[in-house]
Amino acid sequence: MTVAKRRGSGVRMSLDEPEPSTTPPPAVAALVTLAALAVGLTLPDVDLRLGLGHRSALTHSLLPALLLLAWRRRAAACGIAAGIGVHLAADCFPRRMTGYATVKLPLLGALPPLESYAWLALNAAAALLLAAWWVRRLHAPVARALVGLAALAAALRYLWHDPGGWPVLALAGGVTFAVARARGGAFSAARGRRACGARSTRSRTP
Ligand SMILES: [Zn+2]
Secondary structure (H helix, E strand, O other): OOEEEOOOOOOEEEOOOOOOOOOOOHHHHHHHHHHHHHHHHHHHHHHHHHOOOOOEOOOOOOHHHHHHHHOOOHHHHHHHHHHHHHHHHHHOOOOOOOHHHOOEEOOOEEOOHHHHHHHHHHHHHHHHHHHHHHHHHHOOHHHHHHHHHHHHHHHHHHHHHOOOHHHHHHHHHHHHHHHHHHHHHHHHHHHHHHHHHHHHHHHHOO
16 A cells, blocks of 8 residues: 655645545435525525615526635536526526616626526526536436426425516426427337338248
């Protein structure tokens, strides 16, 4: 076994021992992701308390999740990204994209309506994609399914109570229906091809 002496400490340690990891155990990581999701759902609106102006670009963006990633808190970043993604998706549907509803850039002020829509939609999509990517990397299939179900329940509850949530629910429902139909069509076409192949093989058999 390779042995080294830690400089200055006088402690002998094995070089074969794994590096201390910052990754929490799987169950803890799943709980951290869920707790972070709950925080992320309302986190963007702390801008009101921080005096940044409502819909500050600093909180209504991917930035909080990126800061956690830079700090190597991946389970928390995954949950925060999911929560922020759902929040921003709902913020894409204000009654009118004017004044209070527009995105405010630090020092530069409010973005025009079209740019505000684009900012919110792009950051929502990026946050949800980031969360989906990290949830696959961080959690084993069973934990992933449980985290996914709990996240879905939390997101539905948030969207149900948020005025901008209804269009998001309708949109998500429409996309889910279209994807299920397309998959169903592809599945029946594959079954049809397999049945045809089996029939022609049987007819060729003497
Ligand atoms: Zn908001």
